[in-house]
Amino acid sequence: MLSADGHQVEVFERAPTPGPVGAGFLLQPIGLAVLWEMGLLAGVLAHGAPITRLHGQTASGRPVMDMRYHELDARLFGLGLQRGALFELLDAAWSDGRCMHVDCEVVSVDSDAGTLVDASGQRHGPYDLIVVADGAASRLRGQVVPARLDRPYPWGAQWCLVEQGDWPWRDELRQRYVRAHRMVGMLPVGTRPGDATPRLSFFWSVPVTELGSSATDGERWRSDVAGLWPEAAERLDATAVPDGLASARYRDAVHRDWYRGRAVLLGDSAHAMSPQLGQGVNMALLDAQGLRDALRAESTVAAAMARYQKQRQRHVGIYHFWSRWLTPLFQSDRHRLAACRDLVFHPMSRLPGGRGQMLRVLTGTRQGWMGTWQLPSGFLEALNATRQSQQLADAAPCRQDAQISSA
Numbered sequence: 001m002l003s004a005d006g007h008q009v010e011v012f013e014r015a016p017t018p019g020p021v022g023a024g025f026l027l028q029p030i031g032l033a034v035l036w037e038m039g040l041l042a043g044v045l046a047h048g049a050p051i052t053r054l055h056g057q058t059a060s061g062r063p064v065m066d067m068r069y070h071e072l073d074a075r076l077f078g079l080g081l082q083r084g085a086l087f088e089l090l091d092a093a094w095s096d097g098r099c100m101h102v103d104c105e106v107v108s109v110d111s112d113a114g115t116l117v118d119a120s121g122q123r124h125g126p127y128d129l130i131v132v133a134d135g136a137a138s139r140l141r142g143q144v145v146p147a148r149l150d151r152p153y154p155w156g157a158q159w160c161l162v163e164q165g166d167w168p169w170r171d172e173l174r175q176r177y178v179r180a181h182r183m184v185g186m187l188p189v190g191t192r193p194g195d196a197t198p199r200l201s202f203f204w205s206v207p208v209t210e211l212g213s214s215a216t217d218g219e220r221w222r223s224d225v226a227g228l229w230p231e232a233a234e235r236l237d238a239t240a241v242p243d244g245l246a247s248a249r250y251r252d253a254v255h256r257d258w259y260r261g262r263a264v265l266l267g268d269s270a271h272a273m274s275p276q277l278g279q280g281v282n283m284a285l286l287d288a289q290g291l292r293d294a295l296r297a298e299s300t301v302a303a304a305m306a307r308y309q310k311q312r313q314r315h316v317g318i319y320h321f322w323s324r325w326l327t328p329l330f331q332s333d334r335h336r337l338a339a340c341r342d343l344v345f346h347p348m349s350r351l352p353g354g355r356g357q358m359l360r361v362l363t364g365t366r367q368g369w370m371g372t373w374q375l376p377s378g379f380l381e382a383l384n385a386t387r388q389s390q391q392l393a394d395a396a397p398c399r400q401d402a403q404i405s406s407a
């Protein structure tokens with residue numbers, strides 16, 4: 001986005017070969033709107049799997065969560081996407097003025113001078129602005145501004161991609177829970193460039209003490225998953241356990257200020273949260289757009305940073321709040337809390353007020369406690385057109401069958 005606006009941009013990435021990490025994720029309408037503005041909506045829709053419903057139940061089949069996008073707006077849906085698909089599309093979109101330093105870990109940032117130093121000791125800059133976007137476990141954010149809160153969660157996840165095959169819930173994120181200490185999830189995430197096999201993203205919640213290859217006994221692990229959800233365990237037959245599973249750890253990080261001098265925080269580095277609400281990618285995309293817009297609107301970097309921080313904190317705060325409150329309900333040893341969740345969560349989500357609030361948070365369009373983030377009308381029309389063409393495509397084989405049978 002910044003390159004497209006004529007800024008000279010250099011990216012420093014510590015990985016020798018940049019690529020996706022982890023399995024898949026759910027992109028919400030608000031994140032899709034950013035990609036639409038970048039001209040990438042058709043690309044992600046060509047690969048991702050439209051998700052119309054989020055459904056969670058206990059092992060005994062009691063519904064805990066049942067949310068459908070169309071109850072907020074018939075045009076809306078989420079998009080299950082492989083990390084590799086988004087990575088390829090964003091990577092390909094940056095062609096003009098591309099300057100990427102790979103295998104280059106930044107170890108220090110001087111916010112006043114606008115310079116940085118990499119792991120080999122080389123100094124880079126000065127730059128007008130340094131965007132610190134080094135993720136949830138950022139080692140650099142504290143050098144820019146001290147955190148108000150920065151702590152790891154005691155629970156994380158193992159996750160991987162599996163073949164979709166004959167999976168019956170192709171447009172739903174499905175989860176199953178045993179109290180709060182077991183959670184398994186399956187999300188259809190479509191295909192990625194160069195690989196036409198549709199896949200599912202599998203998610204298994206574990207305490208961080210059990211993360212890591214040596215701690216996982218493959219046979220026991222499979223039988224635990226099968227005990228909770230046999231159909232999900234079947235999809236994992238071809239997955240090596242534990243070597244084929246990626247581990248994920250989360251943090252909760254809050255900064256009162258997101259910038260100092262010539263350095264600014266963006267994405268998880270500015271506001272790491274647990275993925276319980278599935279908003280991190282969406283928020284990072286919105287941060288990028290907000291930063292670009294602030295630089296367009298203001299004539300000095302200082303004024304642009306103040307505008308960016310104000311606008312983004314107004315939006316992100318409520319997601320941070322809800323993700324912190326919801327995480328122990330789904331990932332903890334607090335059995336009583338989980339029992340309350342099983343009793344109360346679903347009935348509450350059926351109340352007219354409660355349902356609207358939850359759907360707004362889910363779609364990323366809640367602004368503060370009661371405000372609404374307006375999605376651009378052009379974007380909603382583009383989503384609606386996709387939806388209609390998909391409904392036609394889904395209906396086509398039935399019409400053909402009908403013709404054949406009537407013949």
Ligand SMILES: Cc1cc2nc3c(=O)[nH]c(=O)nc-3n(C[C@H](O)[C@H](O)[C@H](O)COP(=O)(O)OP(=O)(O)OC[C@H]3O[C@@H](n4cnc5c(N)ncnc54)[C@H](O)[C@@H]3O)c2cc1C
Pocket residue numbers: 012013014015024025026027028104105106107133134135136138139140157159248249250266267268269275277278279280281282283284
């Ligand atoms: C299990 C799990 C499920 C999730 N599900 C969802 C979901 O469904 N929907 C959703 O929206 N979000 C989801 N998220 C959150 C989402 O993945 C993150 O919010 C998002 O990746 C943040 O993007 P980022 O660019 O800020 O950081 P990252 O994606 O972490 O990228 C940081 C980059 O900085 C590089 N880097 C780090 N340190 C340095 C350094 N010192 N020098 C140079 N380079 C460095 C890293 O190599 C990396 O490339 C999930 C997260 C997890 C763990």
